[in-house]
Amino acid sequence: MPVFAPSLSVAGIVPAPGSEHAGRPGVPARLVLARIDACASEALAREHLSAALLAQAPQQPAARRAAWLAGRVLLACLLGQGRLPALPVGPSGKPLPASPTMPAFSISHSGGFIAVLLGPDQQPVGCDIELLRPRAGLMTIARQYFSQAETVHLESLHGTPAQADAFWTLWTVREALLKRQGHSVWDMANLAVQPHPPYSRTHAVQHQLAQGLSIACCLARLATPIVRLSLIV
Secondary structure, eight states: OOOBOOOOOGGGOOOOOHHHHTTOTTOOEEEEEEEGGGSOOHHHHHHHBOHHHHTTSOOSSHHHHHHHHHHHHHHHHHHTSSSBOOOOBOTTSOBOOSSTTSOOEEEEEETTEEEEEEOSSSSOOEEEEEEOOOOTTHHHHHHHHSOHHHHHHHHTTTTSTHHHHHHHHHHHHHHHHHHHHTOOGGGGGGOOOOSSTTOOSSEEEEEEEETTEEEEEEEETTSOOOEEEEEEO
16 A cells, blocks of 8 residues: 655655666655645756756646646656756657656646656556546446446446545546556547456556545556655645
8 A cells, every 4th residue: 555654845755766767676656745835946857857857848838838847856856867958758748758767757737736757667558647636527428438338337436425526536546547558548448448447458557546636646557556655836
């Protein structure tokens, strides 16, 4: 199960350098969850990001820039290898490791929070977070993108607060799977997902509700399914 660490400052994140972290048996993937406004300042960006990476940052809107900076500042702190270099971008828009030796990672944001998942090795990982909230027309979305088993499960929760939580659970699980595979949300309907844990027969998926968020992480089946969660407030 995930482990919540005591509140940390950005500078207090224990780094996991690629040469020591990646590929070690038993080393868990690490997930850091933080408030965007705690780690998106321009000063932190200049301290932890290279000039080449900063040149890739969006300028507007301000909220998008803040989330972009926060995710990369957290990633730089987790890696602990100095300023983060420029990152290539995949076809789906997902940032990719800068070198063959950098551990795989995934970034997600929602509701003022940013999450960075750092894998135990170079095998791709996926992370998605969503703010738990009412969603108008959620059954319409479910019938379009989810499996019959998922839709039946959601229908069984009609009229209860649990329905929205279950919807966001399945949505984030699916997004994490898509990110791990390098696909986009437009491929959502092509996924095979179960409505209950373990959610997938082909990947290791871990999910929890915390801080008013639905949080899902996806790793390769052969990778350790343990995700250690550090919370920065």
